[in-house]
Amino acid sequence: MVQKSFGMKSHGNSIQSGPLWRFARGVRSLVDRRYRRAARSLRDLPQIEYRTVIDAGAHGGLFTDALLKLHKPSRVVLVEPIPELAEKLRYRFEGHSEFSVVEAALSDADGEAQFEINRSDASSSLLKIDNRNSEWFGWDLSVARTVTVRTLTLPKVMSEQRLDRIDLLKLDLQGGERSVLTAGESVLDRIRVIYTEAFFEPLYTGAWLFWELNDFLTARGFKLCGISSIVHARDGTLLQANAIFGRTGE
Numbered sequence: 001m002v003q004k005s006f007g008m009k010s011h012g013n014s015i016q017s018g019p020l021w022r023f024a025r026g027v028r029s030l031v032d033r034r035y036r037r038a039a040r041s042l043r044d045l046p047q048i049e050y051r052t053v054i055d056a057g058a059h060g061g062l063f064t065d066a067l068l069k070l071h072k073p074s075r076v077v078l079v080e081p082i083p084e085l086a087e088k089l090r091y092r093f094e095g096h097s098e099f100s101v102v103e104a105a106l107s108d109a110d111g112e113a114q115f116e117i118n119r120s121d122a123s124s125s126l127l128k129i130d131n132r133n134s135e136w137f138g139w140d141l142s143v144a145r146t147v148t149v150r151t152l153t154l155p156k157v158m159s160e161q162r163l164d165r166i167d168l169l170k171l172d173l174q175g176g177e178r179s180v181l182t183a184g185e186s187v188l189d190r191i192r193v194i195y196t197e198a199f200f201e202p203l204y205t206g207a208w209l210f211w212e213l214n215d216f217l218t219a220r221g222f223k224l225c226g227i228s229s230i231v232h233a234r235d236g237t238l239l240q241a242n243a244i245f246g247r248t249g250e
Contacts, residue, residue: 041066044226046193046246050167054079054157056106056180057172059122061089063195067168074098077161081105081115081149082124100161106173107151108183115149118142125174126151127204136201136233154184164190171196175207181216188220191247198227198243210243217245 050071055064058078067073078093079102080086086103093099105115105126117124119140123133133141158166169191171177177196181188194217198210208216214224222245230241 041228042070044228044244045168045195046225046244048167048192050193051075052163052166053077053168053170054154054163054166055170057170057174057176058089058101059085059172061092063170063172073167075161075163076100077102077157077163079104079106079152079157082117082121083147083149085121102152102157102161104150104152104157105176106154106157106171106180107176108153108179109151110153110156111151112148113151114146116143117145117147119144123174125176125204126179127175127206129174129204130202132201133203136203136235136237136239138234154180155187158187158190166191168193168195170194173197175199175204177213178206178208181213185220188222193225193247194222194245196243196245197240199240200238201233201240203240210241213243221248222246223248 050067051074053064053067053073053076055061055067055076056079058064058080059082061078064076064078067076075098077100078089080089081104083103086101089101093101105113107113107126113126115124115126116129118129119142123129123141129141129143131142152160154169157163171180171194173180174197196213198213199207200210202209218224225244225246227241227243231239233239
């Protein structure tokens, strides 16, 4: 299930690069459509070894799927609050000791909270969705039901999963990034790369906008490495994108 990197064997914190590695990756992109799609979507990730990964807001596991096409992490923790999706992830990775599924929502406190599952479950959140989203995106994003979910802080997840450091933290929390990062400030120096959703409009009540996210992470030793998957509203309004932040000096 886990794909090995092409072209060179990694040692310690060495960078996966060099002419042979790039040539092999290019050849594989020509013959493997899924690999090509993964390489394109994650092209701005810093070229380091990704051994420990947290995929928060894992949903159906598509981000982890793409990552596994390009890297071979030794530990992946998928965090997903929607019960049905968490169950599917557990079934899918059953028997693979390097994968753990945590049924919870990352937040600013350990406990429980009300989680709104929208008619498009990929837009579900702990935060109230702005009613303008349905108009911006062109489909019904209203709340379908509300469930009580377990909430965990980032330090708590790291402690429970015995992760001393994280090479890649992926956050797709529909506006919840603010509470997770501020409550997890004490462990940010143990994270190398953050791949996160970023908003240019207030899609959810209380969510950070991009420049607030950028200012927070820049002040804590990260630099912006790339922006991808840019989304516009039907009227052209810039809505959201994925942003990658790497630790300065890596």
